[in-house]
Amino acid sequence: MTGRWILLIIFLAVVGGGIYALLKLKDEIAILGEFFEFLKEKKLWWIAPIMIVLILLGVLIFAFQSGAISSLLYVLF
Numbered sequence: 001m002t003g004r005w006i007l008l009i010i011f012l013a014v015v016g017g018g019i020y021a022l023l024k025l026k027d028e029i030a031i032l033g034e035f036f037e038f039l040k041e042k043k044l045w046w047i048a049p050i051m052i053v054l055i056l057l058g059v060l061i062f063a064f065q066s067g068a069i070s071s072l073l074y075v076l077f
Helices: 002-024 026-042 047-063 067-076
Strands: none
Touching: 002 026, 026 047
16 A cells, blocks of 8 residues: 555656646747747748758757667667
């Protein structure tokens, strides 16, 4: 019974921490909305796929910095 309470407390702490982080980063996230509004006003939708590919490439580079995941990269290429 005690194990369930500990898991519940850990779960609530993680969810609460995630909500707190999202509230703190609200201003930084708002810049993405402003960027898409800019694309919509100026009719520059061809830039969106370029930005998405660059962001995904950045996430992949960040994810492959650890040794466990980087070994998968060698297998693929």
